[in-house]
Amino acid sequence: MERIYPFTAIVGQEQMKLALILNLINPALGGVLIRGEKGTAKSTAVRGLTELLEEVQVSEGCPFHCRPDRGELCADCREKQEKGTLRTVPYTRRVVELPVSSTEDRVVGSLSMEQAIKKGEKVFEPGLLAQANGNILYVDEVNLLDDHIVDVLLDSAAMGVNTVEREGVSYSHPARFVLVGTMNPEEGDLRPQLLDRFGLVVEIRGEQDISLRSELIRRRLAYEADPEGFCRSWEPEQAALREKVRLAQAKLGEVTIPDSLYRDAARIGVALQVDGHRSDITLLKAACTLAAFEGTGEASREQLIRVAPMVLTHRMRRMPFDTATGLPEDWESVLHD
């Protein structure tokens, strides 16, 4: 199998990398949308996540790889659990790709043709959303996705459950995934509702610094000449990052939030006139996750401000053509009112 370009070997694009890592640590952040021009390592970074994902225990033979330790089980697994026959096997989380040309029945699942014709039985054949449960669902060129596929994605992203009522089958299964999308804004925009579902959004551009650019080319050529050797030489960095992520995951639950930080998040929400409350919640969660990643026991205002652009840019009420981001230059003044 072809080796994937190592995540840690990507030059620059720190915001993007941070956003992805935060989502690895805390799947509840709601995913990442990466907006940027062509050839800025968007897809490389997302695919590179594969090697950073951890091994977990999932129930044996379950098409949704339910995790008994997380408590969200499909109907079959629940039945097994009640009978005491639920067994677990190790499973490495992965990146599931949803191609832009996907049809709805492949995404949500459908009637199994084989079972129906051979045995005359009505059996649900799981689709991509089933594969995505507990994993990362990656949509390249997410802005080109058909509207009705987007609707279906929204439906299950919101609830973490995929409810199917189609083609003679009626079925419901857990579908909790980290949604990662990449897009080139020149090819059209995303609908506001889908945009809001992405916890974080990062805008990226090609690196402008000459020395960084030449480093980038050097690494890329080295990788293409000898993928195996290149990946081996990056393994220590990869291992270090994996370890750091794992540690952060363990610590996440213990990060404390000072009282003042709740107020800060609420103030920002009011001052910037964001729609609804999802951004306040994501802001705090992202700050906590960053604190876990950086090993501080308590989330700080400084960390909150650092994640704020990723959380807020796409949620501000602005006319579609405003080029200004509308983010305040001086956060302290917003928070001191």
Place this chain on the structure above:
Amino acid sequence: MTELRYPFAAVVGQERVKKALILNLIDPRIGGVLLCGEKGTAKSTVVRGLAALTRQRVVELPLNVTEDMLVGSVDFEKAVREGVRAFSGGVLERADGQLLYVDEVNLLPDSIVSVLICAAAAGENLVEREGVSYRHSCRFALVGTMNPEEGKLRPQFLDRFGLYVEVAGEKDVEKRCEILRRRLAYERDPAAFCRSWQEESGRLAERIRRAQALLRELVPEEGVRRLASEYVLRAGCEGNRCELVLVRAAAANAAWEGRKSVTKEDLKEAALFVLPHRQREAREPEPEREEPPQQEQKEAPPDKTEEPQVSPETQAPEEPGPERELPADTEGNAGDGAPPPEEPPPEGGTAPEEEMVEGEEVSLLSILPSLPQDRLLRRGSGRRNKTRSGTDKGRYAAFTAHPGPRQHDLALDATLRAAAPYQKQREHTDCAVAIRPDDLRFKVRESHVGATIVFAVDASGSMGAQKRMKAAKEAVLSMLLDSYQKRDRIGLVAFRREGAQTLLDITSSVELAQRKLQALPTGGRTPLAAGLYRAWELLRARRLKDPEMLPMVVLVTDGRANRPLWTDDAVADALRAAELIRRDGIPAMVIDTERDFISLHIAAQVAGAMNADYCKVDELRGDQLRAIVKSGTLLGGLGD
């Protein structure tokens, strides 16, 4: 799912949302709630939390539902095994007597909406398909949530929701903090969080049960009913259901407050839930003035006819008897079932209650949220919405035995159902089901058809004068804004000097179009014919690729054509190019930027040749322009 949902009682604020839902639990005949508001305001959370408070179930209708799963169909498993044609119920059967919940209800496909409307109107689901005939009672409270940014609802559908609540986020910092605290606490440990709210939830459920019991003894008096009618008439609402729902909601409110009689306050509170989405005409947000009759007349001029017709089922009172199928035939109701709501209210003193009503009325109307229709109701031709697509693109909506030339998608479920009853007689290979060619069914798909609009913008020297270009850019920008929401595709052609230039090939990136437009320089002569011709070429090429698109040309010019394309006469050439566009049946609009005292009227002539809508740029400030595009006159009037 056994998962622990965020408790209803723990939702901070959103009192009106909670109230509307509770009223429906107390009396399900109210007919449900539509929650409309910006994203991230706990709309879905509140609804999903309801299940814990009542014996009713919350049956969810996912957006991916197909028609047969909604109404029910032949159970092919049974058919194959036992050779019987048995009916297997759909979502509607499960929803009988329950709450039917549709998240993002405005994204529901049209075909599904039609079925829902019929079922809700008749109170039963009548299935005649695939050789089965079946009917079952189907009464449900319809609960929907929607974000108006994403699309609107059909009027008949809107009327099916008993109550309406607009949802907005909390603006108060303290409350926002509390929301954050609770949400994070819940996410950290859902079980513990739910336990800590158990007592509160129990209290709430108990109060609802008491209210349900109380409601049975509660009969609204004559005066209350009259007042309700009065409210409905004055608010200019459609149909009789409105009054019925209003009285019921008021009664439920009284029961919730533990009262045995319905008061004016109950009615007033209920009116704020019942009336807003049913008002026929958009009211101006009016200051509180003390002259109701005149205002009423202004609100609802009787000559407005572009409103959608009231369909028979919306006029139906749904109360009497489950045996009635379609209420259009209800003789007794024909008279008062359709009082033209525009009718001016009695000029005074017709009923003794009038006096008691008068003062209340004005204040009620002034606190009703104005114009929800504009955000909710879908107007226009509807051609920019979902349509049956005749191709392999789009979502699977229904099936057919007689596919068009470009429908190749096998609808497996329908095919199996068609084949199932004959399995006993047929010869089998190693498969359980033997399928013959005449069993084959194909998918009928629905897809979104947006418009493809090419803007042809005059960038000649004459446009530089008198801020014409600025006005033109503003006009185009505001139209782009609308396209952004509708997800239309757009192209941009500029013409100046020697010819036309395609600034932007057809794309869905409105943002890019805007950038190109901002940077557009002016100068030189006016090759109007070349501009039009290029626009026509762009659309024609596109049409070859996508025959189902809805093309449109918007021409922005001062009409001073002075650079010919084919002959020596620039104006004649422009007219000829316009003729091309008309002949292809491409709808068009001309925005004339000419502001001179002595007008040449060439733009108007070109508009005539294209059979286009014509307007002066000065008549069109940005917001008005948007309104025109929105109301659909542009596409509706020229659609065919």
